Amino acid sequence: MAEAAESGGNAPDAARRLYRTALLIRRVEEILLARYHEAxxxxxxxxxxxxxEAAPAALxxxxxxxxxxxxxYRSHGYYLAKGAPLAAMIAEFHGKASxxxxxxxxxxxxxxxxxxxxxxxxxxxxxxxxxGHAFAQAYRKEPALTxxxxxxxxxxxxxxxxxLSFAALHRLPLLxxxxxxxxxxxxxxADRGAPDLISTRARAFGVPVHVMDGNDPLQLLARLGPLCDGIRGGGGPVFCEVLTYRTCSHVGPESDDALGYRPPxxxxxxRLRDPLLMLESVLQDQGATAAELAALRDELDAGIQAAYAAAQAAPAPAPADLDRFVQPAGDAQVAIPFTEVVETAFRGGQAEARLEPY
Ligand SMILES: [Mg+2]
Known part of the structure; x- marks a missing residue:
């Protein structure tokens, strides 16, 4: 998304770029959340x-x-971090051909x-x-990482x-x-295994291990930058555990706090360690005004709403494309064309039924 930095974190405007990316991710999620059941x-x-949002903003x-x-599958932030197009993501959520x-x-x-x-x-x-991708990059001697x-x-x-074991053995370019x-x-x-950090287990495989504050975008940028450079330079795989928290529910727009699985x-x-709040504090120290931050938010919101409108107006995929995305055309292993499966499952107008919120 942004210009590649050799080691990250040193540019004077790093906080502003991080904030823009983190705010874009936040506003995409908030707008999706608000409009999820709307239509x-x-x-x-x-x-x-x-x-x-901190880790994808740093990456x-x-x-x-x-x-x-x-x-x-909690992937929206990383999709945007990789520079993939916002409009195609929103259209994908709408099941559209675009x-x-x-x-x-x-x-x-x-x-x-x-x-x-x-x-x-x-x-x-x-x-x-x-x-597998990291193995291919190493095999082809590409100066890249996965x-x-x-x-x-x-x-x-x-x-x-x-x-981790295989990547360490072959010194693959994997983060x-x-x-x-x-x-x-x-x-x-603590209810799923020994109550220690994941990295304690990862250390056993001979891979360099780092534990980071996953809510501090500037710290992540400064620490991940040299690690990415090292991996690209042939240094082998690295394992990073970033400690973070989702303040929303596990899935869907409704709160799941009533399940009582985590204390309020x-x-x-x-919430006090929110990545956006941390960056806003830095920007305010650097002289950013509330009006500037609000203007940025309005600009990002306009782009998101435009993507949303385009997704709503886009055509649905052609039924003939269903097979194309499942198996190569003419594959003898396909006993039942996927289109037939879908048509059978949706028989009786089920395709028109409104789905229940979950
Ligand atoms: Mg988790």
């Missing part, structure tokens, strides 16, 4: 990243076009191939795909550890960025 036009589960400063990013995946992926399978950005709904799944963004829940599974937000859906870290005091404490 019932976004029929895909959506995992908002409110509170977790936006560091990633280059030739770098690849694979993330979990969407990043032709309207076939939705929020949980968001990808934009031209930007080398990929995400996936299967917990831990994209970690293995990221490893970032694998995972949640703490993914490291309850084995694949993350297998990836594993583990967003530890304390919960896998609604289950706290905990949410309130993390």
């Amino acid at each position: 019932n036009e976004m029929r895909c589960p959506m995992h908002f990243c409110i509170g977790q 936006a400063e560091l990633l280059r076009p030739e770098d690849a990013v694979y993330t979990h 969407g990043a995946n032709g309207g076939m992926g939705g929020s949980m399978e968001l990808a934009h191939h031209d930007s080398l950005f990929y995400s996936g709904a299967i917990v831990g799944g994209p970690v293995g795909l990221a490893l 970032v694998s963004v995972v949640g703490d829940g993914a490291f309850d599974e084995g694949i993350g550890f297998e990836v 594993v960025l583990c967003e530890n937000n304390g919960y896998a859906a609604h289950t706290g870290l 005091e905990e949410v309130a404490k993390w």
Whole structure:
């Protein structure tokens, strides 16, 4: 998104660029959240990243076009950080042909191939795909890296550890960025395994391990920059655990606080460490006025609303495209064309039914 920085964090206007990216991500999420049920036009589960904007904002400063990013399904911020087009993301959520995946992926399978950005709904799944991409970059001797963004829940599974072992063995250009937000859906870290940091386990594989404040964008930029440079330079894989928190619910626009899985005091404490508040404080110290910040917000909002309007007006995908995105045309292994499956499932007007909020 931004001009690539060699090591990040030193430019005098770094705080302003970080704030712009973090605010864009925040406003996209807030507008989506507000309009999610408005016309019932976004029929895909959506995992908002409110509170977790710092890491994608920092990566936006560091990633280059030739770098690849694979993330979990809380992916909107990283999609934007990689410079993928906002309009295609909003259209994807609306299931439109102009969407990043032709309207076939939705929020949980968001990808934009031209930007080398990929995400996936299967917990831990994209970690293995990221490893493959990093292997290809090394095999082709490309001066690039792959970032694998995972949640703490993914490291309850084995694949993350297998990836670290293989990446270390082959010194692959892989940055594993583990967003530890304390919960896998609604289950706290201490209820799922030994109550220690994920990085304690990751250390066993011989990969350099770093633990960072995941809500401080400036600190993340300063610390991740040299690590990215080192990986691109052939230094091998790095594991970073960034400690952060989602102040929104696990999935969907409704609050899930009534489930009682986290104490209100905990949410309130993390709200005080909001990445946007931290950056606003820095900018105010640098002389930014409230009017300037409001003008930036209005500018970003106008772009988001325009993308939203374009998505609403865009055509739906052609039914003939359903097969194209599932299997190569003419593949003998496809016993039942996907179109038939969909038509069967939606028989009886179900396709017109309004989906229940979840
Ligand atoms: Mg988590």
